[in-house]
Amino acid sequence: MKRTAFLLVFCSLALAAGSMRLATTTSVNDSGLLDYILPGFTQETGIDVQVIAVGTGQALAIAGRGDADAVLVHAPNLEARFLKEGKGVDHACIAFNNFVIAGPAADPARVAAAPDAVAAMRRIYQTGATFISRGDNSGTYNREQQLWRAAGLDPRGRPWYLESGSGMGATLTLAAEKGAYTLTDLGTYLFVKSKTGLADLFNRPDPLMLNQYSYMVVNPKRFAGLNTAAAYELRAYLLRKDVQRAIGEYLKDRFGQSLFNPLYGRCKEEVKP
């Protein structure tokens, strides 16, 4: 009991000393991006950013209950709803990359030859090649559903359509094991590429394959006890030119391309409440 009391005191102290909580998607955290840019912020402001890395759906749910001060996510349609419901304010586009359809190098559905992303999905559907979906309301999953809708197809219930229920890295590993296709963000794909041996069969500019990361402050009028000041400081920091440049440079040397392209606050895909 004594020990718990001590823990309770310890924890509330840690919060009082100037910290904020950022609920975010696994792709920005697991790629190491946050560990790369947040220490500078802490050094400048003394604010410790506690990162809770979950799927976009869960990140918005956590923030929507007032359990985080800000979110960094990648699902424009869910973001729009979040703003519309008055849970988030001051949306800002931070960075983008693109989604990739990854799959076996043999490419039985000939996705690589498809003219655009929607056509690529249609080819997978028509071949009945195994496709692994995240199935978890993450940003990637939302994008996948958008692609099926655009193609006018509903893969649910098909024997070749599997839902992993896990994060992107695990889903890619699963896809490699099963020789299946999957939709992935570029960052995670590049990270596990060497381990899985999956090929990036569709990795081209396409408006529907845009993967845009946005920052929102949780509406301070909705919840008491939020560290909104810190949330705004982080927003300003993320949009600062030097930080944006740093985001663009992250791991560029290693992969020969930017994992995250800076947006300087200008959205490529509009997010309207």
Added chain:
Amino acid sequence: MTADWLEVWEVAARSLTVAGAATLLAALFSLPLGVWLGSRPRRGGLGAQVLLYAGMGLPPVVVGLVFYLLLSRSGPLGFSGLLFTKAAMVLAEAVLAFPMIAGFTMAGVRARAESVRRLVRGLGGCERQVLATLLWESRRPIVAALAAGFGSAISEVGAATIVGGDIRHHTRVLTTAVVLETRKGDLANAMALGAVLLGVTLVVTAVLVVWGERR
């Protein structure tokens, strides 16, 4: 590399303190309950027994979810600000360890209750002395119960993830770190962390058991 190992030790130490505190907290309530239930004459407490044994199968994610909803700013205990802290993890893991400790204690005490009661009463002792003797005589099953409770607390990941949030330097423990590394596709790291987790559990259990046997 050194920094990585430093962080592994930091995470391991946090696993140890969180699970240890959860075990102590749970023991505070479950030990007396287990001793009391086990010392009662046969038949009694059949319902409690069913509840405890069923409680050993409590799904950690569900316990975590319940605590999340309770501790969330939108929940009834939101004012406490405990969500995503070690204290919240301690609470949830204590709930998971509780039926383990109470159940195993009860079973261990029950095995000796009748003969010890007859001995103590037969020598002119009172009921309080029966309980005190029973407690001491059941030290081995109680140690086993504590080890089981600690094991369930340190090895669970569902509740730790939901109420802890796997925040680096704050609430990341070995199990949530394993999930993180697996999610990243870094299976070698995940395996290494899993080995550390097993090692920690093994060492703590060994210390407990040896301590229990030597007395």
Added chain:
Amino acid sequence: MIRARGLLRRYPGFTLALEELAVEPGRFVTVIGPSGAGKSTLLRLLAGLERPDGGTVQLRGRAVFVDQDRTVLERSVLANAAFGLELAGVSRKQATRRVLPWLERVGLADKLALPAPRLSGGERARLGLVRALALEPDVLFLDEPTQALDPGNVALAEELMREAHRAGRTLVLVTHNLYQARRLGEETWFLLGGSLLESGPSAVVFERPRDPRTRAYVAGEMVY
């Protein structure tokens, strides 16, 4: 002094019912009867370890009960022997001083530090007796203390009981050994099917029993 009136104890499939029983101070009573006759139940009722469903038990003086399962605690032989005194509030030092001669007497003096669960059956039986005798009780209830012991251990146990009797203590001994019951008891009770069939001076019960079933039992026939 022990006095019981209208004793009644019911278990599923078994009832113990006794009208009246009395043991004068300093008497040595042996209780015989086939298994299931209710000997152990009666002993526990008299010792106050079990509550009767009806009737009353009066017991004067400090009583001690020695169980047939030879329970030892998971601690040293010395701590086990001193346990009764410890319960009575005697300091550990005092208790040790008082039990040492007893342990010497029953040949356990060289095993003081040994964990008691490692003792043999005979040693446990001796330890149980010593633990009880060290309390210097007025009344001793003994439930088959010599069951399955070798002759040497039986002789030692009987000697300790005789000695206690000579010291003026009241003894009630449940035993399956008819010779032992005859040897030790001043008075013998014969129980069958939950009732007291015969009681009186041991010589009478063994040599001139009134009831034919008692006669058959003490003659070594199977009675149940």
